[in-house]
Amino acid sequence: MHALSRVARRVWAAAQYLESPRLVRLRLRGVPRSLVVALDRGFLRERPVRTVLDVGANSGQFALCAQALFPDARIHSFEPLPDVYQALSRAVAPFPAIRAWNLALGEQAGSLRFERNDYTPSSSALPMTAAHRAEFPFTARSTPVEVTVERLDDVAPRLDLADELFVKIDVQGYEDRVLRGGAATLRRARVVLVETSFTVLYEGQARHDDVHRTLVDWGFAYRGALDQLVSPRTGEVLSADSLFVRET
Numbered sequence: 001m002h003a004l005s006r007v008a009r010r011v012w013a014a015a016q017y018l019e020s021p022r023l024v025r026l027r028l029r030g031v032p033r034s035l036v037v038a039l040d041r042g043f044l045r046e047r048p049v050r051t052v053l054d055v056g057a058n059s060g061q062f063a064l065c066a067q068a069l070f071p072d073a074r075i076h077s078f079e080p081l082p083d084v085y086q087a088l089s090r091a092v093a094p095f096p097a098i099r100a101w102n103l104a105l106g107e108q109a110g111s112l113r114f115e116r117n118d119y120t121p122s123s124s125a126l127p128m129t130a131a132h133r134a135e136f137p138f139t140a141r142s143t144p145v146e147v148t149v150e151r152l153d154d155v156a157p158r159l160d161l162a163d164e165l166f167v168k169i170d171v172q173g174y175e176d177r178v179l180r181g182g183a184a185t186l187r188r189a190r191v192v193l194v195e196t197s198f199t200v201l202y203e204g205q206a207r208h209d210d211v212h213r214t215l216v217d218w219g220f221a222y223r224g225a226l227d228q229l230v231s232p233r234t235g236e237v238l239s240a241d242s243l244f245v246r247e248t
Contacts, residue, residue, distance in 0.1 A: 035065050038226040038241065047190060049073045050162040055105050055152075055178055056170040058121050059084055060091035063098050070166070073097065076159050080104035080112070080147035084120050104149040106174065107181040112149040115142040124172035125149075126202035135201075135231055135238065152182025161188070169194040170241075173205025179214050187218050190246050193226065197239040208242065220244035 049070040054063045057077035066075055075098040079085045085102040092098035104112055104125060117123040122132070122139040133140045167189045169178050175194055179186060186192065192215060196208035212222055225240035 034227060035061055036068075039065055039069055041226075044191070045069055047164060047166070049164050049166045049190075051159075051165045052076070053152075053159075053165070053167045053185075053189075054078065055168065056172070057088050057100065058170075059087040060098075060100075062168055062170070063088075063092055063100075064095075066166070066168075067092075067095050067098055071097075073166070074160075074162065075099070076101060078103050078105055080114055080149070081116050081120065081123060081145060082147075084123075101155075102148070103155070104147050105152050105155070105171075105181060106149045106177040107151065109150045109154060110148075111146050114145050114147045116145045117142040122172060124174060124202050125177075126173045126205055128202055129200055131199060132201040135233060150181075152178065152186070153184045154181075156182070156185040161185070163188060163190070165189040166191045167193070171195070173197065173202030175211050176206035176214070179211070183218070192220060192244040194242055194244070195239055196242040199236070199238045201238065208240070211242070215244045219248070220246050 050073055052066045052070060052073050052075040054066065054075060054077040057063055057079040060077065063075050063077045066073065077088060077092065077098060078101045079088045080103060082102065085100060089100045092100055104114065106112065106125065112125055114125050115123060115127060117139055118141045119139045122128070123142070128139065128142065165188050167186060169175055169192070171178055175196070194211055196211045197205060198208050216222065221244065223243045223245050226243055227241040228237050229239045230236065231238055
């Protein structure tokens with residue numbers, strides 16, 4: 001049964017590639033198909049997005065996808081780890097509309113001890129919990145690195161932001177600090193796509209209810225999850241890419 005399911009998924013994925021040359025182009029650039037499928041939705045593409053803030057950029061997967069979906073938008077990608085920032089810079093170099101910033105965003109400016117994970121998408125300003133390592137053993141090892149951190153509200157005047165604004169935040173449990181340091185800027189956003197956790201995967205992290213409460217208080221409406229991270233052991237939903245939209 002499982003083998004049949006795997007075959008069915010592969011056939012479905014192949015059909016998607018055949019139907020969408022965009023998927024092929026983005027896959028060749030290293031953008032996961034799941035990310036494109038999550039974002040390539042009519043109600044998002046139809047919004048007149050002019051600026052994208054990509055907070056927690058890693059090596060540019062989201063930025064490249066956003067550039068394809070919102071070709072008229074200016075994109076600012078923030079990645080604190082120096083070596084990952086170099087990979088990000090190389091990936092977005094062909095696209096003048098994407099600017100990479102070697103910064104972490106948080107609630108106060110200064111320097112920050114950052115845990116660089118061997119699996120770099122799991123890197124965080126917060127220590128990883130045993131629960132995370134148990135779910136994903138390949139993330140067990142990390143190395144501390146000092147990085148520069150600034151508040152989004154302090155950086156924003158240098159970005160020449162144009163409305164409509166789409167903000168993506170994927171910072172491994174540090175979401176509430178990004179929100180507090182960027183409240184004025186984020187209140188301008190039309191769409192916020194933020195990773196929210198239902199299980200404590202990082203020490204002292206924000207959870208889904210914390211992020212949901214803040215954004216609803218700021219006038220956003222929760223519109224569901226575009227993607228979910230599921231426990232490989234139990235099938236429990238651990239976190240989700242949660243979509244919040246300002247309707248007015």
